[in-house]
Amino acid sequence: MKPFWEQDYLADTHYAFGNPSEEVVEWAQRLQAGARILDIGCGDGRHAVYLAQLGFEVEAVDISEAGIAKINRYKALHQLHNLHADVQDITTYEFNNTYDCIISHGLFHFLERQDWHRLIQLMQSHTKQDGINIITVFTDEVAIPEDLAPFVKGICKEGEIKDLYQQWSIAYYRSYQFEDQHDNNIRHCHAANKLVAVKRG
Numbered sequence: 001m002k003p004f005w006e007q008d009y010l011a012d013t014h015y016a017f018g019n020p021s022e023e024v025v026e027w028a029q030r031l032q033a034g035a036r037i038l039d040i041g042c043g044d045g046r047h048a049v050y051l052a053q054l055g056f057e058v059e060a061v062d063i064s065e066a067g068i069a070k071i072n073r074y075k076a077l078h079q080l081h082n083l084h085a086d087v088q089d090i091t092t093y094e095f096n097n098t099y100d101c102i103i104s105h106g107l108f109h110f111l112e113r114q115d116w117h118r119l120i121q122l123m124q125s126h127t128k129q130d131g132i133n134i135i136t137v138f139t140d141e142v143a144i145p146e147d148l149a150p151f152v153k154g155i156c157k158e159g160e161i162k163d164l165y166q167q168w169s170i171a172y173y174r175s176y177q178f179e180d181q182h183d184n185n186i187r188h189c190h191a192a193n194k195l196v197a198v199k200r201g
Contacts, residue, residue: 003148003151005017005043005044006064006066006067008044009043009044009064009066009067009069009070010066010070012070012073012074015043015044015045015046016043016044016046017043017046017106018046019046020046020047020050021047021105021136021194023134023172023194023196024047024050024051024103024105024134025050027101027132027134027196028050028051028054028056028101031056031100031101032100033055034055034056034057035056035057035100035101036056036057036059036097036098036099036100036101037051037056037057037058037059037099037100037101037102037103038058038059038060038061038095038097038099038101038102038103038126039051039058039059039060039061039102039103039105040061040062040090040093040102040103040104040107040119040123041061041062041090041104041105041106041107041110042060042061042062042067042068042071042085042103043062043064043067043106044064044066044067044070044071045060045067045070045071045074045085047103047105048060048071048083048085049071049074049075049080049083052075052080052082052083053078053080055082056082057082058082058083058084059084059085059086059097060083060084060085060086061085061086061087061088061090061093062085062087062088062090063087063088063089063090064087065087068085068086068087071083071085072085090107090111090119091111091112091115091119095122095125095126097126098126098127098128098131099126099127099128099131100127100128100131100132101127101131101132101133101134102123102126102127102131102132102133102134103133103134103135104119104123104133104134104135104136104137105134105135105136106136106137106138108135108137108138108154108156109137109138109144109152109153109154109155109156110151110152110153111153111154112153112154113153113154114154115154116154116156117164120164124165124168124199127199128199129199129200130198130199130200131198131199132171132196132197132198132199133165133168133195133196133197133199134195134196135161135193135194135195135196135197136192136193136194136195137156137161137192137193138152138155138156138190138191138192139155139156139157139158139159139160139175139191139192139193140155140156140157140158140191141158141175141177141191142177142189142190142191145188145189145190148188156193158175158191158193159175159193160193161193161195162193162195165195165197168197168198168199168200169197169198169199169200170195170196170197171196171197171198172194172195172196173193173194173195173196174193174194175191175192175193176191176192176194177189177190177191177192178190178192
């Protein structure tokens with residue numbers, strides 16, 4: 001069984017999860033020209049493509065072949081030579097560079113808890129001094145919707161992501177709940193934490 005968003009990844013007319021998130025748009029304005037960005041669990045590229053269009057050096061990885069293929073179609077069409085998108089299983093992905101910004105949006109709950117905890121350690125160690133991590137996670141404040149439940153392996157506890165960045169400077173943090181509806185016409189309620197953290201000291 002494939003998750004519902006795989007069908008959206010086939011369409012070049014829209015992104016499965018809408019426009020880039022506000023915190024990504026805001027913090028992109030603070031990055032230096034030519035900054036190196038890594039987007040893990042990039043989906044069909046709503047953040048990676050946007051950031052590449054701004055001129056940043058962007059690496060994007062996701063386990064979805066359809067999502068990466070969509071990004072690469074857009075890359076070819078618009079000649080975004082600064083965008084590099086590859087199919088990768090993030091649990092075995094090797095970090096070979098350091099980055100000014102690493103983004104993980106809506107990824108961790110699809111991984112086992114030990115895998116995303118280890119991934120955070122890798123993100124932190126491969127972020128440059130004064131670089132940033134931008135993270136959105138689903139939390140256990142509300143039940144996982146039935147159509148997502150088969151794919152959710154390691155839900156984040158409320159506030160846990162903030163605790164894991166206590167050695168960094170927390171520039172933005174938000175705990176909230178929201179509803180959304182996708183093309184499968186099932187309405188979801190989610191609890192989430194958003195975090196922007198800056199590597200200091």
